[in-house]
Amino acid sequence: GESVGLHLPTLSVQEGDNSIINCAYSNSASDYFIWYKQESGKGPQFIIDIRSNMDKRQGQRVTVLLNKTVKHLSLQIAATQPGDSAVYFCAENGVTGGGNKLTFGTGTQLKVEL
Amino acid sequence: EAGVTQSPTHLIKTRGQQVTLRCSPISGHTSVYWYQQALGLGLQFLLWYDEGEERNRGNFPPRFSGRQFPNYSSELNVNALELEDSALYLCASRQRHGGSYEQYFGPGTRLTVT
Numbered sequence: 234g235e236s237v238g239l240h241l242p243t244l245s246v247q248e249g250d251n252s253i254i255n256c257a258y259s260n261s262a263s264d265y266f267i268w269y270k271q272e273s274g275k276g277p278q279f280i281i282d283i284r285s286n287m288d289k290r291q292g293q294r295v296t297v298l299l300n301k302t303v304k305h306l307s308l309q310i311a312a313t314q315p316g317d318s319a320v321y322f323c324a325e326n327g328v329t330g331g332g333n334k335l336t337f338g339t340g341t342q343l344k345v346e347l
Numbered sequence: 348e349a350g351v352t353q354s355p356t357h358l359i360k361t362r363g364q365q366v367t368l369r370c371s372p373i374s375g376h377t378s379v380y381w382y383q384q385a386l387g388l389g390l391q392f393l394l395w396y397d398e399g400e401e402r403n404r405g406n407f408p409p410r411f412s413g414r415q416f417p418n419y420s421s422e423l424n425v426n427a428l429e430l431e432d433s434a435l436y437l438c439a440s441r442q443r444h445g446g447s448y449e450q451y452f453g454p455g456t457r458l459t460v461t
Contacts (some may be wrong), residue, residue, distance in 0.1 A: 265448045268349045269452075275454055275455075276439075276454050277390070278452070282448075321411055322390065337390040337449065338389060339388065340389050
């Protein structure tokens with residue numbers, strides 16, 4: 234069945250270092266992927282997305298890499314800041330009998346140490 | 348532009364009771380999604396409404412139901428509450444036609460069942 238999972242439940246990094254959060258997916262038909270950030274007590278917020286016809290996309294301090302061969306997605310955060318501390322979710326869009334549906338991974342807690 | 352709003356913010360109910368949660372999507376968005384997020388866990392897809400109809404539902408029992416109104420706002424109803432229904436219930440909206448797959452989340456309703 235469909236599943237999206239994360240390799241590491243918790244990631245601790247030093248302020249200023251780069252962070253890499255990984256995600257594995259199993260639905261090879263997924264055509265779109267999103268990374269969300271969820272701060273404590275808030276709803277998830279969009280960070281960056283990537284379509285399956287791309288292998289890299291850059292935003293402000295963030296880069297998403299997609300490796301369709303091994304069904305792997307990663308989020309890279311440059312110069313990690315204390316405000317980056319949050320839970321990060323990857324999500325894949327797959328077409329089901331009922332239409333498009335986002336499937337979310339478990340999430341990775343990113344902790345930024347000063 | 349106003350974001351997705353949800354009410355109430357917090358709710359405490361006892362086992363066996365019924366609850367109704369409300370969501371107002373971003374203006375112009377016709378799709379509304381409901382998710383359940385148990386403490387420390389990922390997002391579990393509950394329901395998807397678009398143009399007033401239920402398009403898809405996740406693996407939840409029938410006591411979880413909802414509806415979407417002509418103004419695209421939505422309600423989530425949970426009957427016969429159980430202790431394990433305690434969670435953050437998130438609503439998200441999307442502009443189904445001409446937009447991306449990105450879903451915009453509200454702040455959530457924290458439901459505690461005692």
